[in-house]
Amino acid sequence: MKHSKRVSLGLGAIAATSALLLAGCSSDAGRDQASGSGDDLTPVKLQLQWTTQAQFAGYYAALDQGYFEDEGLDVEVITSGGDIVPQDALAAGDVDYAIAWVTKVLGSIENGANITNVAQIFERSATLQVAFADSGIETVDDLAGKTIGSWGFGNEWELYAGLNKAGITDDVSVVTQAFDMTALLSGDIDAAQAMTYNEYAQLLEAVNPDTGELYTPEDFTDIDWNEVGTAMLQDAIWADAERLDSDEDYAETTVKFLKAVVQGWVYAKENPEEAATIVTEAGSTLGESHQLWMTNEVNKLIWPSGSKIGMIDTAAWDSTVEMALATSNETGATIITEEPPATAYSNEYIEQALTELEADGVDVTGTDFTPIEVTLNEGGN
Amino acid sequence: MKGILSTSLNKVVPPVALLVVLIAIWQIATVVGEIPAFLLPSPFAIVDELVQFFPAISSATRVTGTNALIGLVAGAILGILVALVANFVRLVDSLLAPLVAAIAVVPIVALAPILYSMFGANSELSRQIIAGIAVFVPVFANTLRGLGQVLPVQRDLMRAYAASPLQVARTVTIPAALPFVFTGLRIASSLAVISALIAEYFGGPRTGIGSFITTAASGSNYSRAWAYVLGAILLGLIFYGVTLAAETFASRHRRR
Numbered sequence: 001m002k003h004s005k006r007v008s009l010g011l012g013a014i015a016a017t018s019a020l021l022l023a024g025c026s027s028d029a030g031r032d033q034a035s036g037s038g039d040d041l042t043p044v045k046l047q048l049q050w051t052t053q054a055q056f057a058g059y060y061a062a063l064d065q066g067y068f069e070d071e072g073l074d075v076e077v078i079t080s081g082g083d084i085v086p087q088d089a090l091a092a093g094d095v096d097y098a099i100a101w102v103t104k105v106l107g108s109i110e111n112g113a114n115i116t117n118v119a120q121i122f123e124r125s126a127t128l129q130v131a132f133a134d135s136g137i138e139t140v141d142d143l144a145g146k147t148i149g150s151w152g153f154g155n156e157w158e159l160y161a162g163l164n165k166a167g168i169t170d171d172v173s174v175v176t177q178a179f180d181m182t183a184l185l186s187g188d189i190d191a192a193q194a195m196t197y198n199e200y201a202q203l204l205e206a207v208n209p210d211t212g213e214l215y216t217p218e219d220f221t222d223i224d225w226n227e228v229g230t231a232m233l234q235d236a237i238w239a240d241a242e243r244l245d246s247d248e249d250y251a252e253t254t255v256k257f258l259k260a261v262v263q264g265w266v267y268a269k270e271n272p273e274e275a276a277t278i279v280t281e282a283g284s285t286l287g288e289s290h291q292l293w294m295t296n297e298v299n300k301l302i303w304p305s306g307s308k309i310g311m312i313d314t315a316a317w318d319s320t321v322e323m324a325l326a327t328s329n330e331t332g333a334t335i336i337t338e339e340p341p342a343t344a345y346s347n348e349y350i351e352q353a354l355t356e357l358e359a360d361g362v363d364v365t366g367t368d369f370t371p372i373e374v375t376l377n378e379g380g381n
Numbered sequence: 382m383k384g385i386l387s388t389s390l391n392k393v394v395p396p397v398a399l400l401v402v403l404i405a406i407w408q409i410a411t412v413v414g415e416i417p418a419f420l421l422p423s424p425f426a427i428v429d430e431l432v433q434f435f436p437a438i439s440s441a442t443r444v445t446g447t448n449a450l451i452g453l454v455a456g457a458i459l460g461i462l463v464a465l466v467a468n469f470v471r472l473v474d475s476l477l478a479p480l481v482a483a484i485a486v487v488p489i490v491a492l493a494p495i496l497y498s499m500f501g502a503n504s505e506l507s508r509q510i511i512a513g514i515a516v517f518v519p520v521f522a523n524t525l526r527g528l529g530q531v532l533p534v535q536r537d538l539m540r541a542y543a544a545s546p547l548q549v550a551r552t553v554t555i556p557a558a559l560p561f562v563f564t565g566l567r568i569a570s571s572l573a574v575i576s577a578l579i580a581e582y583f584g585g586p587r588t589g590i591g592s593f594i595t596t597a598a599s600g601s602n603y604s605r606a607w608a609y610v611l612g613a614i615l616l617g618l619i620f621y622g623v624t625l626a627a628e629t630f631a632s633r634h635r636r637r
Contacts, residue, residue, distance in 0.1 A: 108601035110602075112419050149502065330587065
């Protein structure tokens with residue numbers, strides 16, 4: 001008697017809970033459909049390559065200044081702490097657009113991710129290999145026999161291209177560097193990887209134990225891959241190639257999205273201090289002076305534009321692809337083994353966006369851009 | 382003779398058959414479902430990459446294996462010694478219990494960068510320490526439990542025989558503790574490999590399996606990443622197999 005009563009009570013509880021859960025599920029779906037048709041703004045998800053910082057100032061500015069809203073888009077910006085690979089999230093359909101380096105995405109495209117570069121925002125590479133001025137490392141050839149740091153995770157290819165070019169790929173000892181400069185400052189490595197807009201500033205925000213003052217640029221030498229000739233294209237906006245082809249709404253949304261993004265970057269060019277503040281308020285953990293430095297340096301990568309912001313330069317693209325096919329790391333692996341398909345990039349959408357913006361009088365070339373002077377404080381505050 | 386052969390075949394064939402079936406299903410699914418490589422690599426693609434990058438994979442496996450081995454040996458010795466001390470000095474045991482519990486839950490994510498800063502970003506020592514810490518906890522806990530397995534009646538008997546502490550240890554304590562020590566070592570062997578591998582994600586020389594998994598994964602080349610993972614799986618199996626063999630050898634007299 002007691003046993004069967006307990007069993008039936010248990011079954012009843014399970015049935016009631018399941019009923020509630022299932023009811024919850026179905027009403028959620030109903031709500032989604034209702035909101036989709038009711039709202040005026042098209043929901044768009046943008047996946048960033050890293051955390052909230054001024055590297056993405058244009059997108060945050062576009063959000064803050066209402067440029068997305070003006071184009072009828074409700075954009076949700078999703079950050080990554082290295083846990084999400086942006087191009088994978090895009091290819092899997094989790095997001096609508098992703099920001100990612102061209103080199104990393106070329107590999108993904110070869111592995112079946114059908115995505116298209118719709119805007120090359122950063123026209124120049126920001127990667128440096130930094131060493132102390134008294135280390136004697138001036139050029140790539142000086143790296144032979146040294147311990148050099150690289151973050152890995154697909155950020156190391158410009159370095160390996162440089163090493164390949166100098167013929168010293170096997171003569172260096174590469175260390176996986178943490179995303180900071182402590183290894184260089186403590187003398188564990190001879191040359192460290194740094195982005196002009198982020199880690200390089202971390203050096204200048206550190207106190208030199210010999211002088212008690214902050215380090216100055218004269219304390220360091222750097223190898224700029226743009227000068228060596230092995231720079232590769234970095235931050236670009238990627239969209240789903242299949243959807244661009246089949247879904248007209250998505251293609252239209254892409255043009256609107258690009259228009260708003262370009263306006264955001266123009267805002268960042270003309271108002272770097274405000275843009276830095278917008279990013280800080282959006283939730284960045286970096287200090288104010290560091291954020292301003294980052295905004296300024298990122299502007300230098302975009303402006304003045306070789307042609308117009310976002311246009312994918314064929315020569316630069318071909319050069320990056322060529323290096324992606326040829327550069328091998330210490331295991332002999334290359335980024336890609338065959339040419340990318342024609343759908344890998346398209347200037348169609350950015351051209352349309354730029355035409356409409358120029359008709360409105362927006363400056364999309366930035367020929368009169370001058371970078372500002374940024375004073376860094378200790379710790380980036 | 383024939384009996385032994387057929388029983389060992391009976392033990393080996395079913396798991397191998399299951400493995401083959403699972404891999405076949407996986408391969409068919411990726412082909413029929415046209416699943417792109419960046420979502421789920423097919424077993425054939427993984428084996429392809431394994432063959433192509435065999436020298437790199439084997440040298441990376443050797444590095445990770447060496448780090449795991451050093452960590453295993455050091456952590457095990459330390460774990461056993463500390464357990465012995467904790468067993469004979471009750472105060473040490475009560476002091477250590479919360480500390481060891483705390484060490485057990487510190488994530489490698491937090492520990493690795495600190496160790497790399499302390500011991501240098503270009504040395505393998507930090508990875509060996511992390512493997513050692515991961516090994517210390519289960520070996521310590523199991524050894525301590527094993528040492529406490531001496532029954533009161535056995536202790537009383539030894540007392541009645543006027544046995545010296547060394548004789549007690551040799552005849553009662555250690556034989557009782559030994560199965561537990563080996564259990565701890567078996568658990569620790571896989572942990573050593575995993576911890577040494579994960580520590581490679583956070584820094585150190587680009588030599589181990591972990592460094593190359595991340596490089597491959599960043600370009601969505603999961604076939605290559607999994608080829609390196611195969612190296613890690615093989616390494617883990619070897620470690621587990623060796624500790625299992627050691628356990629079987631040491632307890633061969635006890636099998637009745």
